[in-house]
Amino acid sequence: VLLTGANMDGAEGMxxxxxxxxxxxxxxxxxAAVPTMPExxxxxxxxxxxxxxxGIQHMLLSLGRRGDLA
Structure with missing residues (x-):
């Protein structure tokens, strides 16, 4: 999950x-408050x-209910 941020460092990991x-x-x-990282x-x-x-919240809850999150 990658959220708002002012740098681009998360993009490589993603x-x-x-x-x-x-x-x-x-x-x-x-x-996003600062769209640099998501972009x-x-x-x-x-x-x-x-x-x-x-939407991220709902997706994570759905995955958790299905048991797809470790």
Missing amino acids: AAIHAHGGLTLVQQPSD AAIARCLPDHILPLE
Whole structure:
């Protein structure tokens, strides 16, 4: 999960997770207080989901109920 941020350091980690088959969720840039980090992640790799905070919350709760989160 990659949220709002003023740097681009999370984008490289997100790309590595995505490249190895991990589920990637990025906060929708228009929903972020500082969109730099989400925009960098979207440019670096196409995340599985780009969602507003509320959407990320619902996604994580859904995955947890299904047992898909370790």
